[in-house]
Amino acid sequence: MDESLFKRLELHGDAVVQLNVQYRMNRQIMSLSNSLMYEGRLECGSERTAAALLALPFLRSVQSELTSYAESHPQHDLAWIQATCRHWSAGCKPSDIGVIAPYRQQLKSISALLQSSVFSGVEVNTVDKYQGRDKSVIVFSFVRSTADEGNLGELLKDWRRLNVAITRAKHKLLMVGSITTLRRYAPVEKLLNHLQQENMISFNYKSRFKFKLLRPVAAQHGVGRTCREPTNIFTVIHRN
Numbered sequence: 001m002d003e004s005l006f007k008r009l010e011l012h013g014d015a016v017v018q019l020n021v022q023y024r025m026n027r028q029i030m031s032l033s034n035s036l037m038y039e040g041r042l043e044c045g046s047e048r049t050a051a052a053l054l055a056l057p058f059l060r061s062v063q064s065e066l067t068s069y070a071e072s073h074p075q076h077d078l079a080w081i082q083a084t085c086r087h088w089s090a091g092c093k094p095s096d097i098g099v100i101a102p103y104r105q106q107l108k109s110i111s112a113l114l115q116s117s118v119f120s121g122v123e124v125n126t127v128d129k130y131q132g133r134d135k136s137v138i139v140f141s142f143v144r145s146t147a148d149e150g151n152l153g154e155l156l157k158d159w160r161r162l163n164v165a166i167t168r169a170k171h172k173l174l175m176v177g178s179i180t181t182l183r184r185y186a187p188v189e190k191l192l193n194h195l196q197q198e199n200m201i202s203f204n205y206k207s208r209f210k211f212k213l214l215r216p217v218a219a220q221h222g223v224g225r226t227c228r229e230p231t232n233i234f235t236v237i238h239r240n
């Protein structure tokens with residue numbers, strides 16, 4: 001029972017056909033899966049899917065808000081997630097937003113932060129619970145931030161699970177994590193290389209108090225404005 005029927009079928013090449021057409025993600029989000037797993041073979045089933053966008057309150061307002069209270073919020077991933085959900089809830093139905101994390105303890109902490117009625121409908125769940133489902137907007141917390149090289153855990157070493165996590169969003173995907181830790185996981189490192197190459201790392205903060213905006217994401221729209229952003233992927237990384 002450790003091996004799925006599908007895994008057994010994969011041993012016989014002609015018993016398995018790979019489906020390369022998808023109708024969920026827009027082009028930019030699909031590119032992540034293409035670079036991680038599909039080697040460019042995945043295609044959007046229609047131009048409508050490929051070009052689908054969602055106008056949401058601008059992420060810069062999240063950045064400026066966090067800069068102002070970074071000192072009192074040592075758990076930055078949680079602060080980012082809460083601030084992003086609050087701003088984006090104003091631009092879409094909370095039920096269109098999903099928060100994913102690989103670890104249950106993190107999910108508990110996130111759920112506790114999202115108790116207010118403003119967030120009612122935002123779904124917080126594990127990668128596995130999102131299998132087969134999607135949301136317009138996904139916030140993915142990688143969680144792990146550790147200096148201990150011996151204690152990496154298994155969840156983020158799983159290529160298939162990471163692929164599930166990054167393929168749940170239809171229109172917008174925000175990923176938050178520690179680059180120093182994540183580089184130790186082969187699948188996440190491959191994803192990070194793609195994000196870096198394609199300039200998809202939006203905020204890179206090196207210390208608790210300093211934010212560096214690597215990509216001038218629609219800067220002309222200014223702080224706090226609602227606009228039609230050209231960017232569908234935001235990656236926030238920190239270095240502790």
Ligand SMILES: Nc1ncnc2c1ncn2[C@@H]1O[C@H](COP(=O)(O)OP(=O)(O)OP(=O)(O)O)[C@@H](O)[C@H]1O
Pocket residue numbers: 022023024045131132133134167
């Ligand atoms: N022919 C289609 N036209 C428009 N949208 C479609 C079509 N087929 C599927 N979709 C949409 O694409 C998304 C994914 O579809 P589906 O759940 O069938 O994929 P899946 O293979 O089960 O995906 P996964 O295993 O990655 O969760 C859903 O949001 C679904 O509504």
